[in-house]
Amino acid sequence: MNIHEYQAKNILSGYGILIPKGRIAYTAGEAKRAAENISAHGPWVLKAQIQSGARESGHFLEKRAGAKGGIRRIKGRLDILEEADKMLGATLVTAQTGAKGKFVSKIYVEEYVKTIRKFYVGLVVNRMESCVTLLLSDSEDNIMETAAKFPQKILRVNLSLDEKIKPEALEKIMHFLDLPEKSQTELQNLINGMCQAFKDLDALMIEINPLGLTSSGALIALDAKISFDDNALYRQPKIVPLHDDYEEDVRALQASKYGFVYHDFENGSIGCIVNGDGLALSVRDLLYGKPEQMACFLNVKGGVDKDKISAGIKIIMTNPRVEGILINILGGFLRCNLVAEGILSAAAEVGLNVPMVVRFEGTNKDEAEDILAKSGLPVLIAKDMEQSVSKLLKAMEEAA
Amino acid sequence: MSVLLNKNTKVLVQGITGRQASFHVKRLLANGTQIVAGVSPNRGGENYLNVPVFNTVSEAVRQTKATASVMFVPAASVKDALKEAVEAELETVVAIAAGVPIRDMLEIKNILKNSKTMLIGPNTPGIITPSEACLGIFPENIHQKGCVGIISRSSTLTYEAVLETNRAGLGQSTVIGLGDDMILGTGFVELMRRFEADDKTKAVVLIGTLGGTYEEEAAAYYASLKNPKPIISYIAGSTLSFNDKMGYAGDIITQGSRTAEDKESVMRAANMKVVRQINEIHTCLKDLFL
Numbered sequence A: 001m002n003i004h005e006y007q008a009k010n011i012l013s014g015y016g017i018l019i020p021k022g023r024i025a026y027t028a029g030e031a032k033r034a035a036e037n038i039s040a041h042g043p044w045v046l047k048a049q050i051q052s053g054a055r056e057s058g059h060f061l062e063k064r065a066g067a068k069g070g071i072r073r074i075k076g077r078l079d080i081l082e083e084a085d086k087m088l089g090a091t092l093v094t095a096q097t098g099a100k101g102k103f104v105s106k107i108y109v110e111e112y113v114k115t116i117r118k119f120y121v122g123l124v125v126n127r128m129e130s131c132v133t134l135l136l137s138d139s140e141d142n143i144m145e146t147a148a149k150f151p152q153k154i155l156r157v158n159l160s161l162d163e164k165i166k167p168e169a170l171e172k173i174m175h176f177l178d179l180p181e182k183s184q185t186e187l188q189n190l191i192n193g194m195c196q197a198f199k200d201l202d203a204l205m206i207e208i209n210p211l212g213l214t215s216s217g218a219l220i221a222l223d224a225k226i227s228f229d230d231n232a233l234y235r236q237p238k239i240v241p242l243h244d245d246y247e248e249d250v251r252a253l254q255a256s257k258y259g260f261v262y263h264d265f266e267n268g269s270i271g272c273i274v275n276g277d278g279l280a281l282s283v284r285d286l287l288y289g290k291p292e293q294m295a296c297f298l299n300v301k302g303g304v305d306k307d308k309i310s311a312g313i314k315i316i317m318t319n320p321r322v323e324g325i326l327i328n329i330l331g332g333f334l335r336c337n338l339v340a341e342g343i344l345s346a347a348a349e350v351g352l353n354v355p356m357v358v359r360f361e362g363t364n365k366d367e368a369e370d371i372l373a374k375s376g377l378p379v380l381i382a383k384d385m386e387q388s389v390s391k392l393l394k395a396m397e398e399a400a
Numbered sequence B: 001m002s003v004l005l006n007k008n009t010k011v012l013v014q015g016i017t018g019r020q021a022s023f024h025v026k027r028l029l030a031n032g033t034q035i036v037a038g039v040s041p042n043r044g045g046e047n048y049l050n051v052p053v054f055n056t057v058s059e060a061v062r063q064t065k066a067t068a069s070v071m072f073v074p075a076a077s078v079k080d081a082l083k084e085a086v087e088a089e090l091e092t093v094v095a096i097a098a099g100v101p102i103r104d105m106l107e108i109k110n111i112l113k114n115s116k117t118m119l120i121g122p123n124t125p126g127i128i129t130p131s132e133a134c135l136g137i138f139p140e141n142i143h144q145k146g147c148v149g150i151i152s153r154s155s156t157l158t159y160e161a162v163l164e165t166n167r168a169g170l171g172q173s174t175v176i177g178l179g180d181d182m183i184l185g186t187g188f189v190e191l192m193r194r195f196e197a198d199d200k201t202k203a204v205v206l207i208g209t210l211g212g213t214y215e216e217e218a219a220a221y222y223a224s225l226k227n228p229k230p231i232i233s234y235i236a237g238s239t240l241s242f243n244d245k246m247g248y249a250g251d252i253i254t255q256g257s258r259t260a261e262d263k264e265s266v267m268r269a270a271n272m273k274v275v276r277q278i279n280e281i282h283t284c285l286k287d288l289f290l
Helices: A005-014 A028-038 A077-087 A143-149 A167-177 A181-200 A230-235 A250-257 A277-287 A306-317 A336-350 A365-375 A385-399 B019-030 B057-064 B075-087 B102-113 B155-167 B188-197 B214-223 B249-255 B260-269 B278-289
Strands: A022-025 A044-048 A071-074 A091-093 A107-111 A117-126 A131-137 A155-159 A203-213 A219-221 A225-228 A261-264 A270-274 A294-299 A324-331 A356-362 A379-381 B011-014 B035-039 B051-054 B068-071 B092-095 B118-120 B126-129 B133-136 B145-152 B172-177 B203-208 B231-235 B273-275
Touching: A005 A022, A005 A181, A005 A203, A005 A225, A022 A028, A028 A044, A028 A077, A028 A107, A044 A077, A071 A077, A077 A107, A117 A143, A117 A181, A117 B249, A131 A143, A131 A167, A131 A181, A131 B249, A143 B249, A155 A167, A167 A181, A181 A203, A181 A219, A203 B249, A225 A230, A230 B075, A230 B102, A250 A261, A250 A306, A261 A277, A270 A277, A270 A306, A277 A294, A277 A324, A277 A385, A277 B155, A277 B278, A294 A306, A306 A324, A306 A336, A324 A336, A324 A365, A324 A385, A324 B155, A336 A356, A336 A365, A356 A365, A356 A385, A356 B155, A365 A379, A379 A385, A385 B278, B011 B019, B011 B057, B011 B075, B019 B035, B019 B133, B035 B057, B051 B057, B057 B075, B068 B075, B068 B133, B075 B092, B075 B102, B092 B126, B092 B133, B102 B118, B145 B155, B145 B188, B155 B172, B155 B203, B155 B278, B172 B188, B188 B203, B188 B214, B203 B214, B203 B278, B214 B231, B214 B260, B231 B260, B231 B278, B260 B273, B273 B278
Parallel strands: A270 A294, A270 A324, A324 A356, A356 A379, B011 B035, B011 B068, B035 B051, B068 B092, B092 B118, B145 B172, B145 B203, B203 B231, B231 B273
Antiparallel strands: A022 A107, A044 A071, A044 A107, A117 A131, A117 A203, A131 A155, A203 A219, A203 A225, A261 A294, B126 B133, B126 B172
């Protein structure tokens, strides 16, 4: 689960990390009052709160929002009203949002902080070494690109969440970023604060990008992003309410409510229902070079509730891009008959108007095939994965 | 012989009285797995499905000499259940539950470091040695006893790989699902070592996925072996570019962007046979043995 910049900054501030003064605003009037409250004379920064990086270099779809991006520096108090009004209710497109962009319903109003240098700081899970890794870079480029092209520009420091950062590690970072002596305590507090937040809140990733260095040696988080471990939300009652439903694709959101995972691909016309990501990906591999591609898949995981499975199947059935459905279930924990019953009840509710091929294997396979055969639904049964793909492609060709 | 598990392995079930556990335990018993004990707090002294139940793992091990455990406990209890298993010095533990928090896994990996216990999973179908024993939720009806070992990072593709070995007419020696999660209890290498030493295993199928460098570790280990058994590998999503939408962005930042192709080329360089579609595995196996 991801949260907005203003929420992430609020959390980090609670762990002793320095952030610029700021307030959230839903209307232009609120933005003006927020600005006045923050500082008497500015300048200020207006930041569109959508969950995406590269907001500054992004652009709005609507002409009325003006040519500037999603982060705007404002000098005069009167301009706050006008600029906030332009941004609110408009659609911001960035390198990460896709062409549709994201609707801006709130902006974060901040004091402008003058800095002399900027850095990337990230704390991530290092799955291979079973620890967390702190990543630091003074490169201005996108961190993903830097990681791929110039890995030597990133300093990686493995840390334990159960200990404070060691003096040697701190020294190494001071040297790598070439920070002034007076920033050492600030750096120490920053890293310990990030680690503590990571541990307390079951984070998967905390990024401060950029971290600013001021002329007085202070380190201040100019932007912040936190991702949380969905599997740990049950023990994070303060984090759960920070979720913004509007940030998510409607179908992905629906799927997550049933404990399933929905994934959309950019092109394609085949909707796939599986009980494992690997299975979906290998079906996608099989479709490689074929006339129809995978549009989306739903992973029902080990779902054991017939009604939930039925609701999941409807998510795929009602997707207008889907012109053919491939259901591929290898039952272990999940019993195939529950999926068959789920198909029946979903079809009864929303109808089955496109070709559907089903391949069952494993737990209660025969029972499941029997349920479908007796239902009278025009569902094709395949005996293996290749056949499921070839039968569906043929049926889709005939239907077209 | 087989790997990790055979018909003589004494197995205990942690969380035996749970609803899902009972469905699968019945199946395991019917198929011959020697389940000698169940563990369920405050249920000690009972008999459940004709299996004696104990309050703690240590007590169960003392009384029954069990050496392996399959845990049907919920995700939130996996860490504590694993601690108990490690303290009782069980050799092999399988965690079935999906959804174990990453922070718990980081702690679990620390607990395992200096222990005698190997954890398989979490979020795995488990381990099966066909016609002998199963620690997990594999559908027994798809397996055939044979000579191919399977190690897989994708639970559902584990089954698919099983079907491929059947199609080749070779069957399986032992099948191990490493789990679908970000952090695995055990990676490929330790299990490759076991299969290499197992006289019943003639070849190994290795199923990888995007994210992490488990496959690269496997390739490096394989390259270090003299005259090893043949390995056929498939990486799910080989036609997909790895991005932060599908995978964990932290992987990209820590290791640089690693696509399935990167993994495949490292594996090829180590002399593994790499297939680009999962249904090519059976033809590859046939080529090896016929």
